[in-house]
Amino acid sequence: MISVQACLDGILLGILFALIAYGMALQWGVMNIINIAQGDLVILGGYIAYFMYLYGIHPAWGVIVSPIIMYFVGVGLYKLVINKVVDRDLFISILATFGISILFMQLMNFAFGADVVLANSGYGTTFLFDSNVVLPNSKIFSAFVSIIFAICLVIYMKTSKLGRAIRATAQNARAAKILGVDTEKVYAATFGINAALCGVAGALISITFTIHPYMGLPYTIRSFMIVIVAGLGNLPGVAISGMGLGVFEEFADYILGTEFRIGSVFLLLVLILVYRRFKLSKKREYLK
Amino acid sequence: MNKNLILYITILIFGVAAPFIFPAFKVQLSILCVLIILAITWNIQGGEMGYNSFGNILFYGLGMYLCASVQVGMFFPLAEWTESGGEKTFVHTPAQFFQGFGVGLAVAAVVPAIVAGLIGYSILGLRGHYFAICTLGLGVAAGEISGGIEIIGAGQGFTTPPFPNFGGLEARGEFFYFCSFVSLVLTFIVVKSIYSTRFKLVLNAIRDNEDKAEAMGIQTMKYKIIGWMISAFFCGLAGGIMGGLVGYIDSTDVAFDGREMGVFMVLMAILGGKGTLWGPVIGASVFHIFKEGFWTFFLGWQYVALGVLIVVIVIYFPEGIMGWLREKYPERFGEVVDEADRKAQVELK
Numbered sequence: 001m002i003s004v005q006a007c008l009d010g011i012l013l014g015i016l017f018a019l020i021a022y023g024m025a026l027q028w029g030v031m032n033i034i035n036i037a038q039g040d041l042v043i044l045g046g047y048i049a050y051f052m053y054l055y056g057i058h059p060a061w062g063v064i065v066s067p068i069i070m071y072f073v074g075v076g077l078y079k080l081v082i083n084k085v086v087d088r089d090l091f092i093s094i095l096a097t098f099g100i101s102i103l104f105m106q107l108m109n110f111a112f113g114a115d116v117v118l119a120n121s122g123y124g125t126t127f128l129f130d131s132n133v134v135l136p137n138s139k140i141f142s143a144f145v146s147i148i149f150a151i152c153l154v155i156y157m158k159t160s161k162l163g164r165a166i167r168a169t170a171q172n173a174r175a176a177k178i179l180g181v182d183t184e185k186v187y188a189a190t191f192g193i194n195a196a197l198c199g200v201a202g203a204l205i206s207i208t209f210t211i212h213p214y215m216g217l218p219y220t221i222r223s224f225m226i227v228i229v230a231g232l233g234n235l236p237g238v239a240i241s242g243m244g245l246g247v248f249e250e251f252a253d254y255i256l257g258t259e260f261r262i263g264s265v266f267l268l269l270v271l272i273l274v275y276r277r278f279k280l281s282k283k284r285e286y287l288k
Numbered sequence: 289m290n291k292n293l294i295l296y297i298t299i300l301i302f303g304v305a306a307p308f309i310f311p312a313f314k315v316q317l318s319i320l321c322v323l324i325i326l327a328i329t330w331n332i333q334g335g336e337m338g339y340n341s342f343g344n345i346l347f348y349g350l351g352m353y354l355c356a357s358v359q360v361g362m363f364f365p366l367a368e369w370t371e372s373g374g375e376k377t378f379v380h381t382p383a384q385f386f387q388g389f390g391v392g393l394a395v396a397a398v399v400p401a402i403v404a405g406l407i408g409y410s411i412l413g414l415r416g417h418y419f420a421i422c423t424l425g426l427g428v429a430a431g432e433i434s435g436g437i438e439i440i441g442a443g444q445g446f447t448t449p450p451f452p453n454f455g456g457l458e459a460r461g462e463f464f465y466f467c468s469f470v471s472l473v474l475t476f477i478v479v480k481s482i483y484s485t486r487f488k489l490v491l492n493a494i495r496d497n498e499d500k501a502e503a504m505g506i507q508t509m510k511y512k513i514i515g516w517m518i519s520a521f522f523c524g525l526a527g528g529i530m531g532g533l534v535g536y537i538d539s540t541d542v543a544f545d546g547r548e549m550g551v552f553m554v555l556m557a558i559l560g561g562k563g564t565l566w567g568p569v570i571g572a573s574v575f576h577i578f579k580e581g582f583w584t585f586f587l588g589w590q591y592v593a594l595g596v597l598i599v600v601i602v603i604y605f606p607e608g609i610m611g612w613l614r615e616k617y618p619e620r621f622g623e624v625v626d627e628a629d630r631k632a633q634v635e636l637k
Contacts (some may be wrong), residue, residue, distance in 0.1 A: 103595025263432030
């Protein structure tokens with residue numbers, strides 16, 4: 001029964017990870033930037049929902065409010081910093097976003113305090129299999145909401161004009177520019193959408209789990225891991241590897257103990273990268 | 289050459305005299321030496337080899353824990369020491385302390401180098417940003433895992449042996465200063481002599497184009513691993529000294545402090561100028577002076593300042609101080625400059 005519990009928990013958690021990873025895959029694919037501050041955007045989104053909860057509004061509304069605010073945060077971030085690193089060396093973008101990550105971490109620490117907080121949704125719990133499996137309804141709610149957001153975004157990217165422009169830029173930025181796409185605007189919108197997705201995920205995390213200013217980096221690493229396992233632009237892959245990661249984490253938590261949970265995530269990243277490196281080196285290739 | 293010799297001797301004399309000229313800054317000067325070592329070691333594979341690692345903090349923390357554990361474990365049961373949490377149930381005699389510290393430093397330098405050699409083959413096969421993220425993961429994982437191991441203090445930390453009552457309190461600062469200064473000189477000499485051999489050219493070839501270097505018949509993997517091992521050796525040494533200097537080891541705040549030390553070493557090397565011998569030294573000095581001078585003004589906002597500093601340096605100043613100097617005075621770097629060409633360039637600007 002423990003394993004059923006861990007599996008269900010992991011899958012529900014993994015759907016959330018997949019949502020964050022989707023944002024990362026989007027901006028990685030379009031702008032060729034690895035955003036280390038991804039996790040900190042998630043946490044910032046979580047604090048928005050938490051503050052709504054503090055002021056007496058039900059935190060579930062954060063799912064709507066937080067992405068709107070985060071979209072503008074993302075666009076602002078793009079205009080201030082990211083647009084200067086888009087065409088540069090990848091390491092520069094990693095280091096610059098690492099700086100942003102430290103900045104955000106500390107600003108959130110000042111603004112919201114270093115306590116672990118949680119926005120209580122009051123959704124109750126569901127008992128399955130003669131109360132052997134306990135699922136908080138908030139987890140089910142968050143998985144449901146993330147699926148809805150993901151589907152909406154996919155439809156938006158397929159049908160809207162901006163979505164078409166984003167896809168065109170991802171394929172070939174120069175050709176898109178020649179054909180009249182304002183790539184600067186597309187980049188800003190992409191980063192904004194990425195931040196908005198982080199906002200949704202953060203709001204859901206603040207309801208389901210806990211948030212803390214320094215918890216950002218593990219979310220970045222998880223989404224990076226999901227993206228490299230699934231590959232850029234492989235949406236079903238992102239969903240499946242996200243759930244796989246969630247299940248892995250729950251089992252690691254159960255078998256190794258909670259203190260090794262984050263450590264095992266980071267180790268898994270190293271193992272996956274090394275595995276892929278050996279697999280590719282047989283063909284005399286390397287990860288690009 | 290003669291001019292250089294005078295410069296080196298001046299620096300050496302100043303280095304030896306420094307703790308007596310500025311007795312109040314002994315600890316700061318020792319930390320500066322450690323920072324310079326870290327910047328130089330990062331530069332070996334970050335600047336010369338083009339493998340930008342966020343994970344050298346792994347060797348630093350490993351060295352720190354190893355040095356302290358050996359120093360304690362040689363004479364007393366380690367588990368009881370950490371359990372007592374720094375209570376003075378066991379006291380090192382001066383002889384035991386220095387013996388333990390010496391052996392500890394040797395272990396702290398050699399073991400990280402071996403670890404780098406062992407994991408090097410797997411990790412160094414990754415390139416570019418995958419290498420950067422993989423090493424970032426390694427550093428954080430090491431911190432998280434060491435925070436769960438009981439025998440080295442787990443979450444509550446590890447108190448290193450206190451300096452024995454030997455020649456008054458002043459001796460402690462001088463001892464650690466000379467430890468770090470000697471290691472710095474050693475590191476500098478080793479790195480300088482390496483940089484004047486073919487080895488450096490191979491590393492630069494790997495940085496410029498690894499595929500072509502391989503096609504030229506260079507066994508790139510071998511050189512990459514050796515480069516990383518040298519880097520890890522001195523990184524571990526610096527960690528061991530820093531552990532003794534700080535006197536307290538915590539898994540994520542002191543040893544595997546990716547948020548502070550791990551970023552500092554990258555930042556210092558970039559600030560000074562990647563891929564130069566003197567760049568990391570200058571960068572670390574400027575950074576440390578800036579940090580100590582202005583950190584107190586920011587009063588708790590230092591990480592905010594650090595974040596802004598990283599972004600500004602990386603975006604507007606990626607060439608570093610040495611790169612800037614090189615552009616301004618190319619003659620000093622042995623580059624032949626055509627005067628007419630230079631004038632034309634200035635006019636173009």
